[in-house]
Amino acid sequence: ARRSWVAAANAPDTDFPIQNLPFGVFRTAGAPIRGGVAIGDQILDLSAALGAGLFSDLAEHAARAASGRALNPLLELGGAAASALRHRISDLLRRDGPSAERARVEAALVPMAGAELVCPFDVADYTDYSCSIHHIGRLSGGRPWPALQYLPVGYNGRRSSVRLGGGEVRRPNGQSVYPVGSGLAPTFGPEPALDFELEVGAVLGGSNALGEPMDVDAAAERLFGYCLLNDWSARSIQMFETALGPLLGKSFHTSISPWLVTDEALAPFKVALPPRAADMPSVPAHLDSPANRAQGALDIALEAYLLTPAMRQAGQAPDRVVNSNFKHMYWTFAQMVAHQASNGCNLGPGDLVGSGTVSGPEDDAQACLMEKTMMSGAPITLANGETRMWLQDGDEVILRGRARREGFVPIGF
Ligand code: MN
Numbered sequence: 001a002r003r004s005w006v007a008a009a010n011a012p013d014t015d016f017p018i019q020n021l022p023f024g025v026f027r028t029a030g031a032p033i034r035g036g037v038a039i040g041d042q043i044l045d046l047s048a049a050l051g052a053g054l055f056s057d058l059a060e061h062a063a064r065a066a067s068g069r070a071l072n073p074l075l076e077l078g079g080a081a082a083s084a085l086r087h088r089i090s091d092l093l094r095r096d097g098p099s100a101e102r103a104r105v106e107a108a109l110v111p112m113a114g115a116e117l118v119c120p121f122d123v124a125d126y127t128d129y130s131c132s133i134h135h136i137g138r139l140s141g142g143r144p145w146p147a148l149q150y151l152p153v154g155y156n157g158r159r160s161s162v163r164l165g166g167g168e169v170r171r172p173n174g175q176s177v178y179p180v181g182s183g184l185a186p187t188f189g190p191e192p193a194l195d196f197e198l199e200v201g202a203v204l205g206g207s208n209a210l211g212e213p214m215d216v217d218a219a220a221e222r223l224f225g226y227c228l229l230n231d232w233s234a235r236s237i238q239m240f241e242t243a244l245g246p247l248l249g250k251s252f253h254t255s256i257s258p259w260l261v262t263d264e265a266l267a268p269f270k271v272a273l274p275p276r277a278a279d280m281p282s283v284p285a286h287l288d289s290p291a292n293r294a295q296g297a298l299d300i301a302l303e304a305y306l307l308t309p310a311m312r313q314a315g316q317a318p319d320r321v322v323n324s325n326f327k328h329m330y331w332t333f334a335q336m337v338a339h340q341a342s343n344g345c346n347l348g349p350g351d352l353v354g355s356g357t358v359s360g361p362e363d364d365a366q367a368c369l370m371e372k373t374m375m376s377g378a379p380i381t382l383a384n385g386e387t388r389m390w391l392q393d394g395d396e397v398i399l400r401g402r403a404r405r406e407g408f409v410p411i412g413f
Helices: 046-051 057-066 072-077 079-093 102-107 133-139 146-150 216-221 235-241 290-295 309-313 333-341 369-374
Strands: 023-027 034-039 042-045 109-111 116-118 125-130 153-156 162-164 173-176 187-190 198-204 223-230 254-256 301-307 319-325 351-354 396-403
Touching (some): 034 046, 042 046, 046 102, 125 333, 133 146, 133 369, 173 235, 216 333
Parallel strands (some): 125 351
Antiparallel strands (some): 034 042, 042 109, 173 187, 198 223, 198 351
């Protein structure tokens, strides 16, 4: 029920009400890159707030860790420190709170419109999973891969090409056979079947030592926060090269959203894992726990929109091409993290974990073009009559995420 004295934070459609308070990094003209917290249409500049003496104890420690050019020091401290800082910031921004400090807080607010958001953390390592049985089920013509039924399937991704969304993505070159499955000889050149994948990324805090696995509840404690993630995919390169795992088909670019929405802020939107079909195996003991079963999944509505050059020129709005929800995933992030550490692999602060394409059971919840077009053999038709089998030059992909629950203030990404 809490409201903020920052007016825009109380708008019904804001992504950043006082219940969210996500962490990001930004810059303004003539000032250094620094960390902040989103509130409505403003950013609370943590350096300025520290300078104004607004924090003490653990919250001050966390604010220092979050005030630099990347959030990695805060990720090293982990969720408890971030929680102390968010509680203090919430009290400073609440409408019915003490007003003695308000002028100092106001002086530390930066309009979001006048700031440039930058990549919020240095990606330490990147793993991308494929944890939707709806996605894999459709692509494999019914039953998902045997391994996916027993474990979260993933591959080691490429951290160097993870970028903040909003910039240009270059169509990659590679060896591929096109049309996919035609049996023609491979040729080297620009990828004809460029695709997006609507995913959620989890950002890890804390660390486990090499050789020390974690159970699924300990893994859940490592989930610091989340972003939207676009796993740009070169389908014909990927299809031809994947004998051991994708390499060039995925490593050319990955986009993430600018604000890390904390695991704590998403607490009201934690839901039970969907029940497994009777013909699917039960969850293996080392990836199972009552807490994970009861609230390991996240109810986040996820959408993807396309804006083509013709739509942009005509002043048309982006067209929604995916309407899905993260609650349909077969494995939770805690299970992905516990699985990855189950062989003793060490995961550190700043590790990025991609969920895999978040497809749901509904037709409009197919969360990449491959699922929508290649499997049916037909392109999608956009609102203005244009069609797309794959992304064309100049197309813009927009991902949106928003968590809603009756009786709670919605938060977005
Ligand atoms: Mn992916």
